[in-house]
Amino acid sequence: MKLSVVHKLWLPLILSLVCLAGAAIYSSYQTRETQLNDRKADLQQAAQIALGVVKSFGDQVSAGTLTDAQARSRAVDALRGLRFGGNGYFVIADSHVVVVMSPFHPELTGKNVSQYRDPDGVYVFQAMVDAVKPGGNGFSTYSFPRPGSTEAVPKIAYSVSYQPWHWV
Numbered sequence: 001m002k003l004s005v006v007h008k009l010w011l012p013l014i015l016s017l018v019c020l021a022g023a024a025i026y027s028s029y030q031t032r033e034t035q036l037n038d039r040k041a042d043l044q045q046a047a048q049i050a051l052g053v054v055k056s057f058g059d060q061v062s063a064g065t066l067t068d069a070q071a072r073s074r075a076v077d078a079l080r081g082l083r084f085g086g087n088g089y090f091v092i093a094d095s096h097v098v099v100v101m102s103p104f105h106p107e108l109t110g111k112n113v114s115q116y117r118d119p120d121g122v123y124v125f126q127a128m129v130d131a132v133k134p135g136g137n138g139f140s141t142y143s144f145p146r147p148g149s150t151e152a153v154p155k156i157a158y159s160v161s162y163q164p165w166h167w168v
Helices: 005-063 068-080 124-132
Strands: 099-101 137-145 152-160
Touching: 005 068, 005 137, 005 152, 068 099, 124 137, 124 152
Parallel strands: none
Antiparallel strands: 137 152
16 A cells, blocks of 8 residues: 555654553543542541541540540540641541541431442441451542532542541
8 A cells, every 4th residue: 555645744643643642641540540649648647647646545544544435525526626638537437337426417426327328329437447447447439528518529538447446
């Protein structure tokens, strides 16, 4: 097959554009993966800070300076107001999937939410509790409204457990 001069001129240009588009698509996937990994690292750091707060109150119980009930109450109060990354917040549930504290959904406090599902059918709180079972921490993904909104958006959570109180 013989190509005309016009075709010979267009062929390298088209091939270059295809390669450029492929590189752009690959780069966008890599960027997304990097951003997701950065977000996961931020969640892990925030969770460790929150766990440190809870442990400090648990240590006060061990030292005898606070009762168990006082320490739990103070830990809940401390985490209720704690924020990270602009719009990140903490939720506490127990190992029986009962909400101990949810700053933007206080109506869930004290309720068993093991059957709460997101629009995609994911058992949100059960997934968080299940994530900590293998090694004491883990990620879960789900959809849930942002504070002040009713539209569910994809989210990722990093859960850690505080075994003395059976908190997640």
